[in-house]
Amino acid sequence: xxxxxxxxxxxxxxxxxxxxxxxxxxxxxxxxxxxxxxxxxxxxxxxxxxxxxxxxxxxxxxxxxxxxxxxxxxxxxxxxxxxxxxxxxxxxxxxxxxxxxxxxxxxxxxxxxxxxxxxxxxxxxxxxxxxxxxxxxxxxxxxxxxxxxxxxxxxxxxxxxxxxxxxxxxxxxxxxxxxxxxxxxxxxxxxxxxxxxxxxxxxxxxxxxxxxxxxxxxx
Numbered sequence: 001x002x003x004x005x006x007x008x009x010x011x012x013x014x015x016x017x018x019x020x021x022x023x024x025x026x027x028x029x030x031x032x033x034x035x036x037x038x039x040x041x042x043x044x045x046x047x048x049x050x051x052x053x054x055x056x057x058x059x060x061x062x063x064x065x066x067x068x069x070x071x072x073x074x075x076x077x078x079x080x081x082x083x084x085x086x087x088x089x090x091x092x093x094x095x096x097x098x099x100x101x102x103x104x105x106x107x108x109x110x111x112x113x114x115x116x117x118x119x120x121x122x123x124x125x126x127x128x129x130x131x132x133x134x135x136x137x138x139x140x141x142x143x144x145x146x147x148x149x150x151x152x153x154x155x156x157x158x159x160x161x162x163x164x165x166x167x168x169x170x171x172x173x174x175x176x177x178x179x180x181x182x183x184x185x186x187x188x189x190x191x192x193x194x195x196x197x198x199x200x201x202x203x204x205x206x207x208x209x210x211x212x213x214x215x216x217x218x219x
Contacts, residue, residue, distance in 0.1 A: 009046070016041050016050045021093050023057050024114075031091075031114060031139070038095075094118035094143070104128070110135045115143045115196075123148040125203035129185040136189050140164070140196035148203040149187060155200055156188045164193035168200035 017038060024034045037053050044050045089110040092099065095118060102123040109130050113120065115138070122136075125148055138145060138159065149155055155170035168189070189200065 012047055012050055013041050013044070016044075016053060017095065019054055021095070023054070024091060024093055027089075027091075028057055031112060034093075034114070092120070092122070094120045102126075106130075107134060109133075111137070113138045113140075113145070113191075115139070115145050116141045118143045120144070121146045121148070123203065124153075124187075125150050129153070131183040131185055134185055134187045136187055136191075138189065138191035138193070138198065140191070140193045140198055142195045144197045145193075145199070147187075147189070147198075147200045149200065151202055151204065153202075154184070154186045156186065157200065158188060158190045159193060159198065160191070161193040161198075162195070164196045164198065166193050166198040170200050170202050 020029065020034060020037055020041070023029045024031075029037070040053050041050065044053065087106075087108050089112070090108040091112045092101065092114070094113075094115045096116065097118050099115070099118060099120045100123075102121070104126050106128045107124055107130060109132070111122075111134070113122065113136065120140075120143065122145075129150070136147065138147075149170050153170065154172065155168055156172060157166070157168045159166050170187075
């Protein structure tokens with residue numbers, strides 16, 4: 001296939017990255033596999049090479065006979081109510097974009113964040129935190145990442161940095177050195193910051209829930 005004009009190829013690459021991001025969010029790809037395939041996207045010279053990058057991720061087609069049998073098998077089955085939305089692990093992907101997670105939301109036990117050339121803010125001030133250790137793994141590349149935590153929440157900072165600024169204003173241990181409560185939430189921050197700025201800030205629950213003004217939580 002002849003190479004596409006540069007603008008058309010650029011749009012095709014953006015669409016392919018968006019498709020890969022969806023697969024990553026659906027747990028179809030690991031973080032390492034996502035990074036490898038994005039690198040392949042930028043090396044692709046035409047649409048054929050782009051389509052080959054996700055060819056193994058497309059489900060096999062279902063024949064009409066198979067679909068009919070599946071529909072008949074499910075007819076009359078008891079319909080149980082859907083369970084409440086709850087995930088033990090979530091992923092946040094921000095590539096050349098601005099991403100905000102604020103307000104009232106359920107924090108998973110494991111949160112993976114990949115931020116590349118972006119401005120990303122995760123605000124847990126008014127969120128529901130699960131008890132125990134909450135693992136927040138961050139890979140920040142040439143970006144600004146901000147994590148806002150509620151007061152009196154212990155944050156263990158284990159991030160590595162290279163040509164980056166990683167700062168935490170949260171307590172690294174329980175107040176007065178006392179043991180943490182049995183149902184207390186402890187955030188363990190891990191990952192790598194490469195030419196990035198990573199900040200952990202203590203928020204206030206009486207702040208406006210959907211306040212997106214970052215000026216008052218920088219210092």
